[in-house]
Structure formats: C-alpha cells, structure tokens
Amino acid sequence: MCQVDEDYHDQFEHADPPSVSKKCVKCKEATAAVVIRARDVYCRGCFKEYFIHKFRAMLGKNRIIFPGEKVLLAVSGGPSSCSMLSQVQEGLSQNAHKKLRFLPGIIYIDEGGAVGQSVKDRLRMVAELQAVFKATGFPFHIVPLEQVLDLPSSVVMKAPSPSEQPASAYKAAVDNFIQNDSSSCLTPQEQEETSLPDVQESHTQLLQQLIGSAKTLTAKEDLLNTLRQHLLVHTARTEGYSKLMLGDNCTRVAVKLLTSISLGRGAQLAQDTGFSDFRYDDVIFVRPMRDYSAKEIAYYNHMFKVPSVFIPNLDTKKTDKASIQHLTETFVTKLQTDFPSTVSTIYRTSEKLQTACKSSSTADHSDRCLLCMCALDTAVEDASAFKATLISEQLSGATTTEIPRQNPTPVNTESTAPTGQCCSSETGEDCGRAASGGGSCSSAKAPETTDLKSLLCYSCQLTIKDMSSVDQLPQYILSEAHRRLMRSQMREVISGFLLDDGDEAD
C-alpha cells in the first residue's frame, strides 16, 4: 500500500501516451508502424511502397543491368538476399513501364560443410530453401561449397573483358528492347528440376581441413568468403549469367567497409562495398540492397511475410571478439543504437569511394591478387606504409618468430595430418599441373608460402599467413599459382631480351 504514490505517478505518466498514435509522415492518416530514421515514421502501406520503389530506383539509377540480360541472384537464405529475391519477383510482376526487364536465376551455396553442419541439417535447410525457390518460378542452382575443390583454374585467371560499352548503350538497349518487345523472352525459363548434387564425404573432409588450416576465425571467414566468390563466379560463367546480384544491405556494407580497412584491404574498398564490382571482368557483381538498412529489411520481411531460412555461419553464437569481422559488426551495431546515423554515415562514405584505375587494358592477370582478384596493392614505392609494415615485421620477426616462420613444418601437432594428405594426393597434383600446360615442371614442389605471397595482395597475404599450410588450398588455386610463378621466372630469365614494358605501352 505504500506504493500508492509511485503508482499514481506511473498512471499520470501513462496518461500522456508516448507516441503510440503517431501518424505516418507520408500519408499523414494511418498510424505509424515503422521508424526508419529518427523522425521518419511510416505506416504499413507507405512503408511497403517506399521499400518497393527503392529497389527499382536503385537499379534504374545505376543503369547497369540491361534488359533481357541474365542475372544470377546469390541467395544465402538470410533476410537481405531473400528480400532481394522477393523484390525481383515484385518487380517482374509490375505493369509494363515499371517492370524489371532482366531474366533472373537463383544460386544458393550450401556452406554447411565448411561450418560443420550435419548432413541431416544441411539437407533440411536445402529442402526449405528449395521450396522457397520453387515458389518463385525462377531457375535455381543449389551448389555445395565442396564443389570449389573441383574448380578449373580459369576462375582465377583474367577473363577476356567484354568490350567497353559507352554510356549511351544502356538507353539504346532499352529502346531496342521495347521495340521488339518479345514477351516470350520475358517469361522466366522453364524451371529445371535440379536434384541435389551428392556431396562426397571425402570432399567435405577436405573442405573442413582447408577451413581448419586457417588458424584464426578472421582468416577462416576471409577464406570462406574468397572460396564462395570463386564458386559464384564459376557458376555464373558456366550457366551464362553476366551479372551477379548480392544481397549486402546498408548495415552490412558499413560493417564490411570498416572490416575491410581493418583487414588491410583499403585499396579494394570500392570494389568490396560499391554498387557494382568489376573485378571479374565478364561477371559483374551488383549490390542492389545496399540502400536498405538491416532494420528496414527485417521489418519488411516480417510484415509482408517474406520467407527466409536461418542458416548458421561461422559467426553464429560466437563471442564479440571472435573475429575482426564479428567485432566490427558488434561495434557498428552498438554505436548505431546510440547514434542512429552511424550506419548511414559510414555508408555514404563508401558511396564516394572509387577504384583508382590502373590502366586495366595493359594489365596482365598476373598483377591481380590470386585470391581476391583485385589489383595488387603491393607494387608500391619504398616510402609507403606497406613497405614500412614489411620492414617493421622483418625487424621484429628477426629475433623471435623467424625460426618457426622459415620452417614450414612447425612443431605443431596439426602438421602431421596435412603432410600425409599431401603425399597421397601428389600424383593428382602433378596431373593437374601437366594438364595446365606446365609439362616440364612435374617435379616442382607445391608453391611455398613465401612464393605464394608474391601473388597476393596485402590482405590476402595476411590470411595466408594465418594458415598452417598452403597445401590445403584447392588445386585450381595452387596450379594457377604455379603457372604464374613459372611465368614470372621465365620472364626474369629472358628479361634481357624483352622490350621495356614502358616503351611498349607508349
């Protein structure tokens, strides 16, 4: 009874409802349901309209997806990519002048093997996603990440880039498309019945060894990211897609931006986070969801019943400091709750970034990073931060860590298994090399970490450094590495007879 005063106080406060009956800022009639930015509150209807418009506006503004083009949607099952899928569906069902005019297909990469899921769980998730994909009517490809082990080395070679299209090409293509508006071309292709490809247990084990050979979660995530990208590009190429849509949302892009900086990928920021990413020449990555915050997407998916399937990944149930990627995400989301403009500020910065074009026409593939396929950032002058880091590393490593690093077989218990593995697959490696054109080099050993480093950008070097051995890397990477090393060796040998590159370019 002594709480009378308190209760009374509470009731008094309650008499003034905080903002329950706030009206939507757009229609000014309906009751608001979503807070998008500090004072922007939308009702259900207006929020839906806003959300749908934003997707079309994003594609319209960037003019990168041509009518009739085959576009592969990378769907991970998460809220953003599933939302992207539903927006594409929405866009294709619009009336004539608002209609999206490309031909979508779906790809899902089942990473369960790398994350350590049981076969049963993997099948269950794939079945769930398959139901979602079937409902769209789009052709879809379900690819287990294990297939990355069988990729050809063409994935990491420079593809012949399609001829540069002038800015006016887009308009011409649209006009052309409207003129011979063939509705037949627009109907999504027959959905082929894709049976789930069998995954060999030995492949899963190899993949797990590969991921396991990365000693830190940061390196694991980075490696997984690289492998996933290679598999996406390969599938897009073999299935004839020229664009690949990724579901990165605004929050994700902000996290990625800061993560990339922390991982030493400053030079690749624009490609890692921009709307379009041209690093694979013939397959262009597009990020149409990068204008939506994670919150908008979550609310939209919840309100309009967009199906998504939760699939655990390497970050699941990890502590905040488990990896650089995870820590950055925690940092950004924490800051975002107290300062709601955090994400948008970081995002706006990423929008302004551009890749410094280093005359891509003369660029040989050997000046691209073997793993991330970005231009190498390691060919810089002596007075640079990169060289300074190297020197400092050398100096501090000279006294303490020199011995284990020089010796590729440390006193690590892990090292026994990989070596055995390497021996058993020796013959297979040689075959791969012989096939790739290096006939004379069958006796050569797999590239050492130090050799490999010369082919990598700074950040990928760090990832490789965190791996217990490079022998675990998939064959397509190793054989391409070998090819590039041989090539540069040969170049050195005959350098005296070569015309200077500089003269050639002029």
Next chain:
Amino acid sequence: TLTSRLSKCHKHHTLQIELSLFILSSGGAELLFDGVKKHHVTLPSQSEPWDVKQLLVWIQRNLLKERPELFVQGDTVRPGILVLINDADWELMGELDYRLQDQDNVVFISTLHGG
C-alpha cells in the same frame, strides 16, 4: 484524497491478472531458445503492471536456454536485435516502458550476421 488514492490503487490491483503473450523470435535469435521460434507464455500476476523491461528479465530467467548475453545486455536487448510489439516498431510504443496488455504479440528479430 486518501480514499480516492486507495480506490485507484485497488482498481489497479484488480486489473492485474495473468498476462498471456505471444513471443516470436527469428533471424537466429531462436537459437538461444532451443531453436523454438514461437512461444505462448503466461506471465504471473504481480502487483505492478508488466512492462517490456520486466518481460526481458522474465524471458532471461524462464525462456532463454543459453548464452543470455547474446540476447540481453544491461537491461535492454542486445544491439542488433529488433523488437516489434503488435507488429509495430517498439520505438513507437515506448520501448522498455511499454505496458504489456493481455494477448500482446512481441517479436524479436536478430539482424546480426549469424544470428
């Protein structure tokens, strides 16, 4: 005035019966609830009205199966977990101070990479 206060207080008490709520967790948040997404819970009656702040404490004690720090931090939800009350943003409802009503629908969505 004392009698009026008392009557108000009395009225208040009689109003507080058990609360029946629907709690939904998704986006990976369900992992902390043994993978169960939908919960139909009944909150016991108590002298003061239930608000979201108390609900979080209750969830932590009765519903969470593991790693409470991945769901609640301090007296609010972990940053990156969104809350909807009756299909509306909880920011519009007074967040932690919202007074729960019988048959309310509370949704927790994790927007974090990996849940």
